[in-house]
Amino acid sequence: MKTIxxxxxxxxxAAAFLVSCGGPSKKSNKGAVSxxxxxxxxxxxxxxxxxxxxxxxxxxxxxxxxxLPSGRLFRVIPxxxxxxxxxxxxxxxxxxMLQTSHGFxxxxxxxxxxxxxxxxxxxxxxxxxxxNNTPRIxxxxxxxxxTEEIIEIPNSAGNHSSSFVTENSEYVVAGTRFxxxxxxxxxxxxxxxxxxxxxxxxxxxxxxxxxxxxxxxIKMPGFNYDLSHPGRGKSHGxxxxxxxxxxxxxxxxEVNASQNDKxxxxxxxxxxxxxxxxxxxxxxxxxxxxxxxxxxETHTATHVMQKEVLVVEPKDVPxxxxxxxxxxxxxGCDVDPTGxxxxxxGKLAAAMTVHSFTKMQKAIEDKAFDGExxxxxxxxxxxxxxxxxxxxxxxxxxTEFDTRGNGYTTFFISSEVVKWNIKDLKVIDRHPVYxxxxxxxxxxxxxxxxxxKYMVAMxxxxxxxxxxxxxxxxxxxxxFDISGEKMELLLDFPTIGEPHYAAGIAAEKIAPKSKKxxxxxxxxxxxxxxNEGETNVVRKGNExxxxxxxxxxxxxxxNIEGVKxxxxxxxxxxxxxxxxxxxxxxxxxxxxTSELLIMPGRTATFTWEPKQVGVWPFYCTDFCSALHQEMQxxxxxxxxxxxxKISYTLDxxxxxEDEEE
Amino acid sequence: MKLQxxxxxxxVALFINCGGKEKKGPSYSKAPVKKEVxxxxxxxxxxxxxxxxxxxxxxxxxxxxxxxxxxxxxxxKTNCTACHKFSKKYIGPGLKGVTERRSPEWIMNLILNxxxxxxxxxxxxxxxxxxxxxxxxxxxxxxxxxAILEYFRTKN
Numbered sequence: 001m002k003t004i005x006x007x008x009x010x011x012x013x014a015a016a017f018l019v020s021c022g023g024p025s026k027k028s029n030k031g032a033v034s035x036x037x038x039x040x041x042x043x044x045x046x047x048x049x050x051x052x053x054x055x056x057x058x059x060x061x062x063x064x065x066x067x068l069p070s071g072r073l074f075r076v077i078p079x080x081x082x083x084x085x086x087x088x089x090x091x092x093x094x095x096x097m098l099q100t101s102h103g104f105x106x107x108x109x110x111x112x113x114x115x116x117x118x119x120x121x122x123x124x125x126x127x128x129x130x131x132n133n134t135p136r137i138x139x140x141x142x143x144x145x146x147t148e149e150i151i152e153i154p155n156s157a158g159n160h161s162s163s164f165v166t167e168n169s170e171y172v173v174a175g176t177r178f179x180x181x182x183x184x185x186x187x188x189x190x191x192x193x194x195x196x197x198x199x200x201x202x203x204x205x206x207x208x209x210x211x212x213x214x215x216x217x218i219k220m221p222g223f224n225y226d227l228s229h230p231g232r233g234k235s236h237g238x239x240x241x242x243x244x245x246x247x248x249x250x251x252x253x254e255v256n257a258s259q260n261d262k263x264x265x266x267x268x269x270x271x272x273x274x275x276x277x278x279x280x281x282x283x284x285x286x287x288x289x290x291x292x293x294x295x296x297e298t299h300t301a302t303h304v305m306q307k308e309v310l311v312v313e314p315k316d317v318p319x320x321x322x323x324x325x326x327x328x329x330x331x332g333c334d335v336d337p338t339g340x341x342x343x344x345x346g347k348l349a350a351a352m353t354v355h356s357f358t359k360m361q362k363a364i365e366d367k368a369f370d371g372e373x374x375x376x377x378x379x380x381x382x383x384x385x386x387x388x389x390x391x392x393x394x395x396x397x398x399t400e401f402d403t404r405g406n407g408y409t410t411f412f413i414s415s416e417v418v419k420w421n422i423k424d425l426k427v428i429d430r431h432p433v434y435x436x437x438x439x440x441x442x443x444x445x446x447x448x449x450x451x452x453k454y455m456v457a458m459x460x461x462x463x464x465x466x467x468x469x470x471x472x473x474x475x476x477x478x479x480f481d482i483s484g485e486k487m488e489l490l491l492d493f494p495t496i497g498e499p500h501y502a503a504g505i506a507a508e509k510i511a512p513k514s515k516k517x518x519x520x521x522x523x524x525x526x527x528x529x530x531n532e533g534e535t536n537v538v539r540k541g542n543e544x545x546x547x548x549x550x551x552x553x554x555x556x557x558x559n560i561e562g563v564k565x566x567x568x569x570x571x572x573x574x575x576x577x578x579x580x581x582x583x584x585x586x587x588x589x590x591x592x593t594s595e596l597l598i599m600p601g602r603t604a605t606f607t608w609e610p611k612q613v614g615v616w617p618f619y620c621t622d623f624c625s626a627l628h629q630e631m632q633x634x635x636x637x638x639x640x641x642x643x644x645k646i647s648y649t650l651d652x653x654x655x656x657e658d659e660e661e
Numbered sequence: 662m663k664l665q666x667x668x669x670x671x672x673v674a675l676f677i678n679c680g681g682k683e684k685k686g687p688s689y690s691k692a693p694v695k696k697e698v699x700x701x702x703x704x705x706x707x708x709x710x711x712x713x714x715x716x717x718x719x720x721x722x723x724x725x726x727x728x729x730x731x732x733x734x735x736x737x738k739t740n741c742t743a744c745h746k747f748s749k750k751y752i753g754p755g756l757k758g759v760t761e762r763r764s765p766e767w768i769m770n771l772i773l774n775x776x777x778x779x780x781x782x783x784x785x786x787x788x789x790x791x792x793x794x795x796x797x798x799x800x801x802x803x804x805x806x807x808a809i810l811e812y813f814r815t816k817n
Binding site: 520521530531532533549551552553554556576577578579625626627651656 | 738739740742743744751752793794797798799800
């Protein structure tokens with residue numbers, strides 16, 4: 001056995017070496033694109049795509065919205081990183097969104113978007129996405145396409161097995177990829193084994209508004225919890241997490257965490273733990289974590305620091321957690337649409353492991369265990385295993401599903417997607433991808449009802465596929481038609497950041513509900529105005545608050561005097577438009593921040609601390625009408641010692657003072 | 662942006678470029694700029710027989726309804742004051758005496774059927790040429806427009 005493993009390991013290394021040193025020759029990388037592929041991806045001018053794809057930006061920290069089949073980029077939703085284009089993380093209202101227990105963090109590493117579900121189908125209400133570096137989960141509204149909530153995950157590090165959602169959106173999960181002391185403390189790294197833990201957090205989702213709360217954290221052994229998926233249908237109520245580094249190594253992991261022939265998939269009966277917790281189980285522990293919530297009423301985010309979390313020890317809930325042996329350092333952990341098959345993609349294994357939920361239940365009943373790990377029973381491999389898919393390719397990572405009983409698995413090292421029948425454990429088709437594919441996405445592929453016309457492969461390396469752009473070239477996605485027996489490559493399209501993973505959904509589940517404007521009469525922002533008569537400028541000590549409005553194509557007020565060097569000037573700006581697609585922008589010369597881009601009916605704030613006397617212009621940054629160039633104003637800045645009083649006008653009048661009123 | 666808005670802008674641009682005869686050249690000096698009026702159709706002239714184009718075909722006015730005036734004033738304040746004043750020209754025309762210059766149907770049709778009015782009605786077209794800024798449709802209901810009209814009747 002050992003020699004076989006050794007030879008597999010060296011084969012893997014050799015293949016990796018080939019990929020990184022030369023890779024496939026130029027001749028072979030055209031791919032077999034059939035004659036009518038262009039027709040299948042062409043969306044005529046003015047027509048709409050059939051699907052939305054929410055593609056994570058990886059190290060950009062954001063979430064991009066693409067159309068399928070065209071591969072056109074519609075919008076980049078700022079989530080974990082500041083975005084000066086939209087003032088996210090720059091405006092006073094959005095700054096609280098990026099607050100954490102480590103203070104303001106301007107960047108994040110976004111990984112796995114997952115759309116909310118109802119009865120096992122994606123419902124298009126929210127999309128969740130995890131942040132790996134400073135562990136967090138965000139919830140994005142699919143009515144406004146804006147981040148509405150970010151919650152930090154305490155006792156966690158490298159929040160990777162996240163943010164997957166159960167089939168009725170009861171929970172979204174966060175699992176730690178890096179074991180850490182739980183709670184954190186000062187200790188020697190070499191004492192890791194047995195002293196670190198891996199937190200698996202279950203966040204409840206409010207069914208009406210989507211608000212998240214950490215319902216409980218399971219304090220698991222200090223392995224690396226890499227990926228996860230919920231059970232569905234018959235296995236609803238369970239959650240499955242892949243693990244690696246069951247060796248609990250703390251250095252040179254690529255060797256030391258690859259020693260064990262098998263690692264585990266952790267099977268968690270969350271319904272059982274939920275019941276235990278609802279009956280007063282678990283222990284409240286002190287914890288510091290941020291919970292930031294956006295309000296579309298006040299157009300403002302609120303940042304709150306939470307102080308405790310409910311922790312569950314596996315030993316206290318017997319019969320709720322089991323380990324399923326899985327070869328070897330599994331990465332993806334995927335559950336098919338029926339909920340019967342749990343697939344472990346062993347990165348370093350020659351075969352893929354398919355476990356059976358039915359067998360697992362029987363094994364638990366029969367106590368078919370093979371010892372335990374830290375008190376958690378290990379089910380005998382043969383008692384839970386449905387079978388293996390032998391020699392499917394090199395470096396299997398992730399599997400998604402169609403409605404016809406097939407799995408589609410990505411192979412990083414051999415750069416291909418393999419279609420295989422789960423029941424028969426037979427390979428049906430394989431298709432090269434360019435190159436080094438990570439995740440793949442079938443719309444609804446993690447639900448009971450995949451929408452299995454398209455599949456998108458997300459690649460880590462593109463090399464010669466596009467015009468070069470210096471040392472850093474774009475990463476890219478590839479679109480396949482999977483409606484037939486053979487996978488058909490239709491399109492390459494470049495993506496932002498690293499297209500780590502994606503979630504897809506039919507357009508009709510979202511488009512009709514997409515918000516067009518914010519109603520002015522529902523705007524509860526403290527500094528909102530509903531008409532120009534309410535605009536004004538007020539001095540409070542060295543703070544100057546400007547309540548300003550914008551409408552095609554002027555600001556009210558647009559001439560302001562009485563501001564002095566050393567003041568802190570707040571521009572609270574309301575877009576008075578109530579018409580679709582008429583945002584306005586505003587920027588101020590010398591402001592140490594970004595522009596504001598303000599949607600109709602919304603209020604936003606930026607601050608400006610003038611450092612030089614003079615008359616300084618501000619203007620609209622988003623082309624709004626034929627007279628957009630005329631949409632500007634001036635602020636006079638006087639010396640600190642000046643006694644000029646605040647005054648403000650528009651067209652020579654104080655706004656709202658119409659003598660005929 | 663909607664096609665009709667694009668067309669409107671083109672129309673406006675056309676008027677700006679081919680804006681008819683000016684009374685006198687602009688003055689480039691430190692003196693305050695005198696606002697020019699470009700005349701094509703005499704928009705100051707009353708055109709009470711023109712009912713405009715839109716949902717309001719005939720409207721019979723009765724004694725002024727104070728409750729309706731109050732309602733109209735509030736709607737006017739929120740939806741109209743970004744562009745209109747009574748006493749003077751602003752983004753759009755000054756509205757003092759508007760019900761003496763235009764028929765009630767024309768006023769309501771301009772509020773309710775703005776795009777078509779600006780594209781086809783001769784008086785509305787002349788006003789765009791004069792003011793360079795197309796009126797924006799405020800998506801008001803017929804009741805709202807009627808209330809605004811009632812408020813305007815008190816402003817003569």
